[in-house]
Amino acid sequence: MPLIATWPVHAGLAECPYWIADTNSLLWVDIVRPSVNILDLTSGISTETVVPAKIGSGAPGPDGAVLLALEDELWLQDSRSELRPWAAPDMTGTHFNDGKCDPMGRFWVGSRSSDGSFGKGCLYRLDPDGRTIEMASGFDVCNGLGWSPDGTSFYIVDTVPRLLYRYDYDLTAGTIANPQVIQDFVGIPGKPDGLAVDIAGNIWCAMWDGAGIQCLSPAGEPIGLLDTPCQRPTSCAFGGNDGRTLFVTSASYGLDPADIEKFGLSGSILAFRSRVAGVPVAAYAGRRNQHKILPGMAEVKALAPAIDALADRDSPLAVWKNLPAVPLWQGVPPGGNFAKPADLTTDFAPEMLANWPADFLRWVQTPELRIFRPQRANGAAVLVMPGGGYAFLSIRNEGMDIAQRLNRYGYTVFVLTYRLPNEGWHPRWAVPLMDAQRAMRLIRARATEFGVDAARVAALGFSAGGNLAASLATAAARRLHDPVDAIDAHDARLAAIGLIYPVITMHASATHALSRRMLLGAAPAAELIAGHSAENHVDATTPPIFLAHALDDEKVLADNSLMMMAACRAAKRPCELHLLQEGGHGFGVGREGTPASLWTDSFCLWLARNGAA
Incomplete structure (x- = not known):
C-alpha cells in the first residue's frame, strides 16, 4: 500500500480520524493541545479549534456540527465554534477516550481511568436524542471501535492488555452480546490503538510504538502489516472519493529527539492508497438542543482560512x-x-x-x-x-x-x-x-x-x-x-x-x-x-x-x-x-x-x- 500524501500538522497526539465525504475533509482531534481539527483535502489546509477541556474523540454531527467527547461530558460544537452541552453520563474517576458512530448514527465512546488505574473503563452508547447508556465495563483503555460491513459484528480494543474483542451486534436495537477475544497481539510489535474496517471485513489496527498498521482477518488472524514512517500511529480511517484512501493519524508526544529524528513524520497525518475500500462510517444522527451556549476558543492556524464562512456554506x-x-x-x-x-x-x-x-x-x-x-x-x-x-x-x-x-x-x-x-x-x-x-x-x-x-x-x-x-x-x-x-x-x-x-x-x-x-x-x-x-x-x-x-x-x-x-x-x-x-x-x-x-x-x-x- 503506497504512501501518497503527508500533512505535517505537528500534532502532539492526533487521534480519531473521521472522513467527511460531503466536504472532502478529514476530522481529527489532538488530545495534547486539546483541539478539534478539520483537514480540507481540496485546499490542503488544516483548521484548528482549541477546546476548553481534555478531548477524547469527535464525530461529524447534524447541520455541520461536530460531536465532541470532552473529559466526562459530550458537547455539540456548531459551525461557528460555539459549544452546547449535550449529555453527561456518570463517569466518576474516568474520562472519555476513542469514539465512533455505528451505521445508524449512534455514537459509541469508550473511557479510561483518570488516575491510571486499571479495569475502570466503560463503553457508552449515545443515542441521537442525547440519552447515554453504559453498554460494557471492565476495560483498561477503550480504543479502536468498528463494525463489520454487514453490521453484525462490533470490534473494540483494550489497549493495555493488548486485546481485540468481537461482539455480536444488533444493528436495529444497537446492542452488543457474546464478547470474544479474537486477537491478543502476541509477537506483534506495539500496542493496539484505533482501527478501521474495509469492505472485505478486514480490520486495520494502528500499533502504538509499533510503527505500523496491522491488518487482521474478520476472525482476528494477522494477514499483513503496513509500515508507517512514524513510531506511534494512533488510528486510521478510510476515505477519499472512492473510499480507498487510508488516513493514518500519529503522535509525537513522549518521543525523545532521537526518536523524532528517526521517524520524521511523527505527529503528521499520512495517506496510503488501498486496493480495497473501507466501510463508510456514519455521522452522529442527533439534533441540536437549546442548552446554554459557551463561547468557543477558536484558534486558526496561519495556514488555515477563517472558520466563519462555514455557517453559510453548511x-x-x-x-x-x-x-x-x-x-x-x-x-x-x-x-x-x-x-x-x-x-x-x-x-x-x-x-x-x-x-x-x-x-x-x-x-x-x-x-x-x-x-x-x-x-x-x-x-x-x-x-x-x-x-x-x-x-x-x-x-x-x-x-x-x-x-x-x-x-x-x-x-x-x-x-x-x-x-x-x-x-x-x-x-x-x-x-x-x-x-x-x-x-x-x-x-x-x-x-x-x-x-x-x-x-x-x-x-x-x-x-x-x-x-x-x-x-x-x-x-x-x-x-x-x-x-x-x-x-x-x-x-x-x-x-x-x-x-x-x-x-x-x-x-x-x-x-x-x-x-x-x-x-x-x-x-x-x-x-x-x-x-x-x-x-x-x-x-x-x-x-x-x-x-x-x-x-x-x-x-x-x-x-x-x-x-x-x-x-x-x-x-x-x-x-x-x-x-x-x-x-x-x-x-x-x-x-x-x-x-x-x-x-x-x-x-x-x-x-x-x-x-x-
Whole structure:
C-alpha cells in the first residue's frame, strides 16, 4: 500500500480520524493541545479549534456540527465554534477516550481511568436524542471501535492488555452480546490503538510504538502489516472519493529527539492508497438542543482560512443550491409558461406566507434533478419526489434528508423538483407527471454518465409526491406531450417504487383536500377524479410497490395505502405495506429511536429483494 500524501500538522497526539465525504475533509482531534481539527483535502489546509477541556474523540454531527467527547461530558460544537452541552453520563474517576458512530448514527465512546488505574473503563452508547447508556465495563483503555460491513459484528480494543474483542451486534436495537477475544497481539510489535474496517471485513489496527498498521482477518488472524514512517500511529480511517484512501493519524508526544529524528513524520497525518475500500462510517444522527451556549476558543492556524464562512456554506439551502443540478427540459417545457398564483391566502395562513420556510420550494420555473452521490456507489439509483400538497416541495425533510440516508446504502439519488400545477401550467394535472416521466427518461438516457444501471432505477415519493410517484408507476407509458428530443424515446417505467404516507386516491372520502385542489382544481369532473386515483390503474405492468404509513396520520389517511395494497393484491402485483402505530404525517426519514426511523432499512432490503439494489 503506497504512501501518497503527508500533512505535517505537528500534532502532539492526533487521534480519531473521521472522513467527511460531503466536504472532502478529514476530522481529527489532538488530545495534547486539546483541539478539534478539520483537514480540507481540496485546499490542503488544516483548521484548528482549541477546546476548553481534555478531548477524547469527535464525530461529524447534524447541520455541520461536530460531536465532541470532552473529559466526562459530550458537547455539540456548531459551525461557528460555539459549544452546547449535550449529555453527561456518570463517569466518576474516568474520562472519555476513542469514539465512533455505528451505521445508524449512534455514537459509541469508550473511557479510561483518570488516575491510571486499571479495569475502570466503560463503553457508552449515545443515542441521537442525547440519552447515554453504559453498554460494557471492565476495560483498561477503550480504543479502536468498528463494525463489520454487514453490521453484525462490533470490534473494540483494550489497549493495555493488548486485546481485540468481537461482539455480536444488533444493528436495529444497537446492542452488543457474546464478547470474544479474537486477537491478543502476541509477537506483534506495539500496542493496539484505533482501527478501521474495509469492505472485505478486514480490520486495520494502528500499533502504538509499533510503527505500523496491522491488518487482521474478520476472525482476528494477522494477514499483513503496513509500515508507517512514524513510531506511534494512533488510528486510521478510510476515505477519499472512492473510499480507498487510508488516513493514518500519529503522535509525537513522549518521543525523545532521537526518536523524532528517526521517524520524521511523527505527529503528521499520512495517506496510503488501498486496493480495497473501507466501510463508510456514519455521522452522529442527533439534533441540536437549546442548552446554554459557551463561547468557543477558536484558534486558526496561519495556514488555515477563517472558520466563519462555514455557517453559510453548511446551511441546508446553501447545500441544496450547490449540488449538481440537471434541467429536465431545454427551453420552455411542454405545458405553457410559468405564472405566480395570484392569491394563496385561501390555502395558507398569512403568518406562514409572511414567514415562508426556506426549504418549502415554490415557483418552480425550471424543473430539474439535484444529484446526491454516495461515497461508494452500488450502481442503482432512486428518483425522489418530495411532497407538499402540490403547493410546494419539502426539499429538506423529503429531499435532502432521505437522499443522504439512501447514499449510506450506496444509492445514487436524484431529487426531482417538479412543476406545481397551480403555477400557470396547462393542463395543470399533467405537468407534474410530464416532469416525472421526463426525469426517468433522462436518467436512463444518461445512465452511463451518471454511473448508474439503467435497469435499476427505482422511485420514492412522499405525500403528494407519493401521488406523483404512484401516477408514474401506473401511467409511465401514457403520452402527455409530443416528443421534444431523443430523450423522450426512452422508457419511463420503474424497477420498483416506494410510497411513503402517499396521497393515492382523489375521491373525497379519503383524499388530501389541498393536493386534490392544487392538482385538479376546485371542482374536478368525475372522470378526472377517477383518472388520477392511482388505485384504479394498477395492472400487470405496475412495478413492485413498497408502502409505509402511520395510522395516526390525520392529514393523509392511512386508507390511501390500504387502497393501494388492495389494488396490488387484486392485480397480483408484488407489494409490501408497513403500518406504524404512530408517526403522524411528514416524518421523512423518521426521528431516531421511533419505529418511523426504521422504514429506510426495510425499504433498502426490499429493493434488494426486488432486484433494484
